[in-house]
Amino acid sequence: MSKIVSVHSFRGGTGKSNTTANLAALLAMGGARVGVVDTDIQSPGIHILFNLDESEMVHSLNDYLWGKCGIKDTAHDVTGHLGTQVKGQVFLIPSSIKAGEIARILREGYDVGLLNDGFRDVVTELGLDYLLIDTHPGLNEETLLSIAISDVLVVIMRPDQQDYQGTAVTVDVARKLDVPKMMMLVNKIPSAFDLDDVRARVEQTYKVKVIAALPHSDEMMTLASSGIFSLKYPDSIVTKGLKAVADEISG
């Protein structure tokens, strides 16, 4: 049974795309076929983590939304970019990084229902075990749709007052959409904070299980999105936390 997983944060800069890419790699390391959709159409970026160059992008999600191609045509097999540890397969559906195409989406909008159809079709057509949706920060129709059709929602936040308030909105909306499984990940926790204390405080605030409370990582910053962290640093505490999230998704 395939699972659709939305990875969301109310605010930008929480490490959402990085987390999505790592979860995809970790799930694929266990032999799964994983699709990743970049629905952050206004500010795409996850393709960089998978080392997918613009010149390699045959079709993007934008092309599908404009009826230029089928959803399957937009899927790029990036497994070869991840190294030999990955036993399964990872397919990336990138959003266009052409300024004109981003502007066209902003100008004209698109039928959100096509995302609905596309998500379901690509799961079937590629025989995916998991479809991970890297959402746009905040709440809009696309994000609500992603959450509405997901089996699992991973909410990411930083221990920041602005994140606390916004995350409450996300959690409230997710509850109204009856997401079957919701979990949280607290990311980029400063070294001055106690990880267990942060985890307990967040769980108490939202009444949602925090699967991982991850410290700020200089290694992650140094990697600077040039690869998948968990593959390069398999023994890091950050990787262990991400593995716990992947296990919770697959469990």
Add this chain to the structure above:
Amino acid sequence: MPPGSSPKDEPVNQEQFERALLEIKAGKEDIRPSDVVIFSEPLRSTLNRAVRIGRISLTEFAKELEVERERAREIVELLIKRNLLRVSSFSNDKETFYETRLSAMTRPLGRPPSDIFKKLDD
């Protein structure tokens, strides 16, 4: 008295039924995800489940909304008009199945003053 209903349940179900009708009739456009969020119970959770699975039968719909089939059909007809449901090809003489599709165009988020982005791509 139709099968499956009781005098005790009737007033509550009638209220739910009328509220659901009013909420769906309140709009004319395609139903968006943000519409579903503000629907009342049990309409909201019924639609949430149907959207997540992608399909629902008339019998399931009536059961989850706790109304009779004919009342459920009235609601379904409105949802079809607002493009959330469409009759599935899996329907047969005994049961009608519906496929769900959250739809609607997103509103354009802004219009740049000139076609500068196309020029950048060119």
